[in-house]
Amino acid sequence: MIVARAIQATRRYGEVTALDRVDLDLHAGELVGLLGPNGAGKSTLLNLLVGLRRVSSGRVELFGGDPRNPVYRRRIGVTPQETGLPPTLRVGEVIDFVSAHYPDPMPRAELLDRFGLADLARRQTGGLSGGQKRRLAVALAFVGRPQLVFLDEPTTGLDVTARRELWEAIRQFHAEGGTVLLTSHYLEEIEELAQRVVVLGRGRVLADDTVGAIRDLSRVRRVSLVAPDLPDLPGVRGVERVDGVTRLLTTDSDQFVRDLVRSGVAFSDLEIRPTSLEDAFLALTTAEPTTAEPAVAGATTTAETTTAEPADA
C-alpha cells in the first residue's frame, strides 16, 4: 500500500526551483532515508507531503488524498527541522495540547517514557536544553499513534547517546509496522536506520535505491592524471580539468586503470585516492548527471563538468 507519493512534484520559490519533477512512492512499513546536501530540496519535499506547502506543478498524495486536507493528516506525525516550542508551556502541556488534535493519542506517560522525557514533564520547554527540546519535538510526531512519520533531521544537535536512544525509538516504531521518512545529513544515521535511500540533489532525485547500493558509493575513488585527451571510459564521473591535470571520480578504479592503459592514451602522474562517502556523494550531486538515468553506481557519462561549489553546503 502506498501511504505517500509525489508525482512529478515541482516547487518553485520565485525564480528558484527547489524541487524539480520529483517522483516518490512511500510504501507502508518502509523506513526511507532522504539524503542530500543543504538546499537539495529535502525539506521542501517534506513540506509538500505534510501539506505545509502547495506544489507549483505535479501532485502529492497522503493516504490517497490531498495532504492540505486535515483529514488525510490524521495518521501522520511530523518533526520539523526547526524545533520552536512555546517556551512558557510545560512539557506535559505541550504533549496534551498536540494530543488533543488526534482521535486516539498515545497516553502521555507512555510517550514520555518512550522518549526518555519522564523526568521533564513538569518543566517549561523554554528551560530545556537543546537536546531535550529536540527529543520532545521528535516525540510529538508520535503522539497521535501515526502510521507514517516525517522526521526532518531528527537528531540534529543531539549527543551520541541521545542520538542512539532516539534511533532506538524510531526503530521500535518501525518494528511495530510504522512507516518513516527521515531526512539527514548524517550518512551514518541513514545507514543505521533506513532500508531505502533516496538521494536528492538540486531538487532532483539522483538515486533511489537500497542502503547497500548507496553504500557502494564508498567504493568511489578520486583519480587525477595528466593526459592530453581522455577517451570515453565507462564508470567515470565528474571530470574536471585544472591546469592540465584531469580529475575524475570512478566507481571502479581497477577497471578504470585497465581501460586507460588499453586505450593507449599517453598519461602521467596517475594518482588514485579514496574518497569519503560524503565527498563522493557531494561530487555526484553537484556534478550534473548528463544521462536521464538516475542510478548513481555505474552510470556512464563522459561529459566534462566544471565542479561547482555545492549549492549551499
Add this chain to the structure above:
Amino acid sequence: MRLALVHTRYQLLETVRVPIAVVGSAFFPTVSMLFFVVPFSGDDPVAATYATASMVTFAVMSTNIFQYGIGVAEDRAQPWDPYLRTLPAGPAPRFAGRITAGLTMTLLSLIPVVVVAAVATEARVSAPAFLAALGTVVVVAVPFTLMGLAIGYALPSKAATVVAQVVFFPLAFGGGLLFPPDSSPGFITAIAPYLPTRGAVELMWAAVGDFRINPTSLVMLGVWVVVLAAVAGWAYRRDEGRRFH
C-alpha cells in the same frame, strides 16, 4: 468546537505565564483613571461615568491592538506556527481560540479600570446599563481586533510592535477619549468622527448615560470595520501565500 476551546485554554495559559503582558494592557487606562479622571472629575457622577466609559474604550482598543498586533506577528516568526499546521486540524480552531482568548484578556484588562471607577470616583451605572456596556465592549472590540490582526499578519514582529505603539495614542487622543463628551478641542471635534475610536466611545457613552450618538461617527465606525476586515483578510491570505503555498 472542543478543539477551539483547547486552543483558547493554551493561548490563555501562554499569556498568563508572562504576567507582565497581562498587567501591561491594563496599565495605561488604569493610570489615566488615577491621574486624570479621579482628581479632575471624580466628584461629578455624570462626568466620572463618561470618563470611565472613555477609559474602558481606551483599554479595549489598546489591549486588542497590542495582543493581536504583536502576538500574531511574534507567533508567525516561530517555527511552532507551521508545525501546528501539520496537525490534523484546519486553521479555524486556532483562530477561534485566539479570538476567544483575546476577548477574555480584554475583559480582564477592564477590571482595574472599573474597580478604580467604583472605589475612587462617583461614577455609577445601573445594572441594565452595566450589561449594556458589557455588550458594547464586545462590539467595540471588533474593529480593534481587526486592526490588531491586520498589523500582526501584515508586518514582521519588530515593525508590528512599533506600529501598534505609534497607532494607539493618536487614536485615543484624536477620537476624544481623553476629553469629556462635549468639550474636546476644536480640531479634535473636527477629526474625531472619522476615527474608529470615536464611534466606539460614543457607543460606550450611550450605553452608560444619556448621550446622543453622532450618526457620522457610527457610519464611519462601520466603514472602519469593513476596511479593517478587508485589510486583515488580505494580510492573512498574503501571509498564507508567502509561507504556505
